[in-house]
Amino acid sequence: MKLIAPTRAVPTHIISGFLGAGKTTLLQQLLRQKPEQEVWAVLMNEFGQIGIDQQILPQSEGFEIKELLGGCLCCSSQLPMQIALSRLLDEAKPDRLFIEPTGLGHPLQLLEQLTEPHWHSHLDMRALVTVVDGSRLHDADWTQQNLYTDQLKAAQIIVISHPDQMQPADEQGLEKLKQEYQAYAPRWLAAENGQLPLAEIDLAHVGIQRKIQPLLQLQRTLPAQAELPEIKQLPYHYVETAQGYSVAGWKFSRRWQFDFYTLLDLLCEQQDWLRIKAIFHTNRGWKTFNFNPQQFNYQSSPENTDNRIELIYRNARDWSAFEEQLLACRIDNAA
Incomplete structure (x- = not known):
């Protein structure tokens, strides 16, 4: 795959959000702000095989819309996305690019792909946007889904859609979300009918640093100068840092069982x-x-794909003792 270097890196916006959040409506309104002399491009991703959203975006001169169907460009093979994006940049030579992944996607994985070194001279990544339906913030079953929370964690900007339809319970849900995600320091914006000035989201991307490592007790068994192995399966420990906060987390196999009390x-x-x-x-x-x-x-919940825990602190901490105590809660005696 050959990339043709543009004269400058193209400002690139990822517009993410859960199913029905209002991503396409926001994108429509943003595209209406295109200066007459510029060319803007959009790369859209639908999980199914029939594309609909592309048909409701501008089809006029000055816009280049491309749709990837089937699967998720965040999680599936990177090659189709890389090829489609390379062709779009080469053929359209856009002044600005918008990428809308499927509502079932993990935008952080897409962002990690697009911030790899070989894209640096082609893409000027802007702040990742996640759109949230304000009228559904009262629904805990909706807001506590792992995919929903993953999209919020990835966001540098969170846009609340349908603010005019929010009830008091939704307002309370919004305040709760702001408290829960304060460690990631996102910018919160409201967009009635998708109306939002481009300047509000045209901010430089600020990355989250994340290290996925073996469990701390396993790290102690390695030679002092040994390079930590790449982690591709559970269990593992990770640390994220963003905006001066630290998030320490662990993931274990769903087969592991712990003593509740x-x-x-x-x-x-x-x-x-x-x-x-x-x-x-x-x-x-x-x-x-x-x-x-x-x-x-705490409450009962449906069976999950894994055991997981995250703790957010302002200051650094030695987590070895906590991990040891956490593993001591395990009772299934499996290897």
């Missing part, structure tokens, strides 16, 4: 944290934990 005691004993979120397979069923400094919430 021992685990609850451990989480309640932690100090100086900003937020603790977790989902565990326990001897009292699958449980979700959502702690903030004002209240400790």
Whole structure:
């Protein structure tokens, strides 16, 4: 695959969001702000095989719209996306590019692809945008889905759509979201009918640093100067840093089972944290934990794809003792 170097890197916006959030409506309004002399391009991704959204975007001169059908360009093979994007840049030579992944996609994975070194001279990545339907913020079953939360974590800017339809319960849900995601320091904007000045989202991308590493107890068994192996499967430990905050997390196999009360005691004993979120397979069923400094919430939940926990702190911390205590809560005795 040959990339033709443009005269300058093209400002590139990822517009993400869960199904029905209002991504395409926002994109329509943004495209109406195109200066007459410029060419803007859009790369859209639909999970199904029939493209519809492309037909409701501008078809006039000065716009180049390309749609990728079937699968998710965030998670599936990178090659179709890389080829489509290269052709779009080469043929359209756009002054600005918008990418709208499917609502079932993981935008952080797409962002990681597009910030790889070979794209640096071609793409000027702007702040990643996630669109959230404000009228559904009262629905905990909607807002607690892993894919939904992954999209929020990836966002540098969160755009609330349908603000005119929000009820008091939605307003409360929005305040709760802002509190939960304060560690990622996103910018919150409201867009009624998708109306939003381009300048509000035309900000430089600021990346989240993430290290995925073996469990800390396994790291201690490696020689001091040894390079940590690449982690491709569970279990693992990771640390993310963004805007001065640290997020420490662990993921374990869904087959691992933990003692509920021992685990609850451990989480309640932690100090100086900003937020603790977790989902565990326990001897009292699958449980979700959502702690903030004002209240400790836990409840039964559907079976998850894995056991996971995240703790957000302002300051660095030695996590070895916590991991040791966490693993001591395990009761299934599996290898």
